[in-house]
Amino acid sequence: MNARHSAxxxxxxxxxxxxxxxxxxxxxxxxxxxxxVKTQAGFADDPLGLPAGITLDNYLEAFRRMNMPRxxxxxxxxxxxxxxxxxxxxxxxxxxxxxLRFRGGKIVFLLIIVSLTIPSQAIIYPLYQTVLDxxxxxxxxxxxxxxxxxxxxxxxxxxxGYFQQVPDELIEAARVDGAGHLTILFRLLAPIATxxxxxxxxxxxxxxxxxxxLPLVIMGGSDSKTLMVGVSLLSGQYDxxxxxxxxxxxxxxxPVLIIYLVFQRQLVSGAxxxxxx
Amino acid sequence: xxxxxxxxxxxxxxxxxxRRRRAHRPGQAREWWxxxxxxxxxxxxxxxxxxxxxxxxxxxxxxxxxxxGGSEFAGADNYTRMxxxxxxxxxxxNALLVVAxxxxxxxxxxxxxxxxxxxxxxxxxxxxVYFVPYTIAPIVVGIMFRQILAPDxxxxxxxxxxxxxxxxxxxxxxxxxxxxxxxxVALWSFFGLGVMTYLAGLATIPEETLExxxxxxxxxxxxxxxxxxxxxRPTVAYWSVLCASGVLIWLFPLIYALTxxxxxxxxxxxxxxxxxxxxxxxxxxxxxxxxIALFVFVAVLSIxxxxxxxxxGTRKPR
Numbered sequence: 173m174n175a176r177h178s179a180x181x182x183x184x185x186x187x188x189x190x191x192x193x194x195x196x197x198x199x200x201x202x203x204x205x206x207x208x209v210k211t212q213a214g215f216a217d218d219p220l221g222l223p224a225g226i227t228l229d230n231y232l233e234a235f236r237r238m239n240m241p242r243x244x245x246x247x248x249x250x251x252x253x254x255x256x257x258x259x260x261x262x263x264x265x266x267x268x269x270x271x272l273r274f275r276g277g278k279i280v281f282l283l284i285i286v287s288l289t290i291p292s293q294a295i296i297y298p299l300y301q302t303v304l305d306x307x308x309x310x311x312x313x314x315x316x317x318x319x320x321x322x323x324x325x326x327x328x329x330x331x332x333g334y335f336q337q338v339p340d341e342l343i344e345a346a347r348v349d350g351a352g353h354l355t356i357l358f359r360l361l362a363p364i365a366t367x368x369x370x371x372x373x374x375x376x377x378x379x380x381x382x383x384x385x386l387p388l389v390i391m392g393g394s395d396s397k398t399l400m401v402g403v404s405l406l407s408g409q410y411d412x413x414x415x416x417x418x419x420x421x422x423x424x425x426x427p428v429l430i431i432y433l434v435f436q437r438q439l440v441s442g443a444x445x446x447x448x449x
Numbered sequence: 450x451x452x453x454x455x456x457x458x459x460x461x462x463x464x465x466x467x468r469r470r471r472a473h474r475p476g477q478a479r480e481w482w483x484x485x486x487x488x489x490x491x492x493x494x495x496x497x498x499x500x501x502x503x504x505x506x507x508x509x510x511x512x513x514x515x516x517x518g519g520s521e522f523a524g525a526d527n528y529t530r531m532x533x534x535x536x537x538x539x540x541x542x543n544a545l546l547v548v549a550x551x552x553x554x555x556x557x558x559x560x561x562x563x564x565x566x567x568x569x570x571x572x573x574x575x576x577x578v579y580f581v582p583y584t585i586a587p588i589v590v591g592i593m594f595r596q597i598l599a600p601d602x603x604x605x606x607x608x609x610x611x612x613x614x615x616x617x618x619x620x621x622x623x624x625x626x627x628x629x630x631x632x633x634v635a636l637w638s639f640f641g642l643g644v645m646t647y648l649a650g651l652a653t654i655p656e657e658t659l660e661x662x663x664x665x666x667x668x669x670x671x672x673x674x675x676x677x678x679x680x681x682r683p684t685v686a687y688w689s690v691l692c693a694s695g696v697l698i699w700l701f702p703l704i705y706a707l708t709x710x711x712x713x714x715x716x717x718x719x720x721x722x723x724x725x726x727x728x729x730x731x732x733x734x735x736x737x738x739x740x741i742a743l744f745v746f747v748a749v750l751s752i753x754x755x756x757x758x759x760x761x762g763t764r765k766p767r
Binding site for chain 2: 185186187189193194196197200201203204207219220257258260261262264265267268269272273274275276278280281282284285287288289290291292293294295296297298299301302303304306317318320321324325328329331332335337352353378380382383384385389400402404405407414415417419424425428429430432436439440441442443449
């Protein structure tokens with residue numbers, strides 16, 4: 173049948189399009205992985221080919237040159253710190269705004285949400301000045317607090333939406349049973365909001381870990397600089413080769429890639445809610 | 450049944466006053482204080498790290514302050530200077546050029562999402578693969594592509610290999626190819642988020658409607674435009690606004706890694722110009738003025754989604 177034939181051909185073409193885009197999506201990553209396990213001479217001989225022999229020398233050199241353990245530690249401290257602080261603060265606000273008779277709650281909520289319109293790129297210098305005045309420039313707490321401030325609005329929005337759906341009768345029943353507010357929040361509401369909390373935590377981890385501008389400005393070139401700042405500095409050195417830079421890139425992107433593979437659903441749902449960050 | 454009591458007799462020398470019931474229950478006041486305590490951490494964070502810098506940015510933008518010296522009040526000089534500055538005009542014009550590529554950003558993820566949603570073979574794999582670029586830090590993406598787009602990099606090698614030698618150019622060093630490359634890399638980095646956004650939008654369309662559209666004998670493209678796209682209009686609008694404002698803030702790490710605003714000013718965009726002016730040229734007042742202009746653009750674009758978030762977050766479930 174002509175109709176069936178053309179329909180089948182159409183389906184093949186559409187699947188082919190999906191495959192082409194998938195190749196385009198993955199090839200740059202594969203090129204970087206393959207380059208990272210080549211020697212400099214091997215790469216120069218055959219930039220596009222598979223490696224003649226796999227070497228880990230580039231990783232060892234990248235680790236040494238970038239002081240990788242220190243960078244990883246810095247990124248871990250600032251990301252986890254910013255993550256925990258922003259989620260905790262968002263939890264408290266969402267509860268106060270949705271479940272307490274707190275006059276002014278809507279205004280506070282509005283203020284926090286509206287601050288989403290303030291991108292770090294636009295206020296980067298006065299933000300740096302503020303952190304400097306607080307005595308936190310080059311310190312973990314400066315970056316942690318900045319991350320928390322920029323991660324907070326999304327969390328507040330998501331958690332308020334979640335708490336909104338919890339019947340007030342449930343809260344009243346818990347109160348009648350003698351539960352205090354913190355018990356209600358952490359024993360009753362937080363467990364119910366686990367899916368939102370998980371998505372929020374993972375999304376915040378990803379953007380904080382991946383961020384360049386805030387750590388670049390707040391940490392500068394200090395010993396506390398983060399992994400992404402370190403990677404950008406590595407690639408700026410004049411005597412580095414493609415394989416060496418590739419190794420640095422792979423180490424930098426691996427933590428988030430692993431998190432994506434393990435928590436794909438939470439990361440995606442967090443990203444969908446948080447794209448406006 | 451309530452018991453009413455006669456008012457207490459009042460002293461002859463005082464004007465009569467009705468007894469007033471106590472205004473507030475102690476529990477209510479306590480709950481207000483609790484609420485205030487609970488919002489305090491968030492309020493401190495937002496005020497100290499977002500609002501205070503914004504206000505300081507506005508104040509600094511009215512100062513002439515360069516280098517490491519002090520500053521003096523300069524009125525609107527920084528803003529009038531912006532209007533005459535070729536670099537500022539170029540950066541916003543480049544931003545408009547990038548926004549002009551919006552149709553590509555809207556259509557490509559939409560088509561991919563539709564193909565995935567109708568369960569093309571391997572759809573789960575494609576959905577997972579398309580999101581991978583989004584998980585990679587933009588600075589890493591930028592450095593990765595600087596190597597891929599290098600004159601002797603794999604892209605040019607591929608082009609030469611398939612007989613397209615004339616296209617094997619210095620992508621990052623051409624006046625027009627640099628901006629084109631920047632947009633293409635940004636699209637690579639973020640298209641997966643677009644696919645996911647559309648898939649989420651498609652999930653809100655009743656399954657029967659979609660199935661009817663799929664089973665219809667009409668061709669794929671006709672179904673796409675006559676049935677599904679109209680129902681996705683809110684998602685298209687949301688993603689469009691997101692991309693437009695994203696152009697003004699997402700591209701900083703890519704510019705930093707790929708082109709540093711060059712060649713010349715070919716890829717200068719406002720978010721990079723703020724950084725350059727303030728931290729490399731050390732012109733704080735002028736950098737702050739450009740930053741405030743950038744903030745205004747972003748705020749105008751994103752105020753609609755913020756309004757939606759506020760409405761949704763404070764609406765009582767029905």
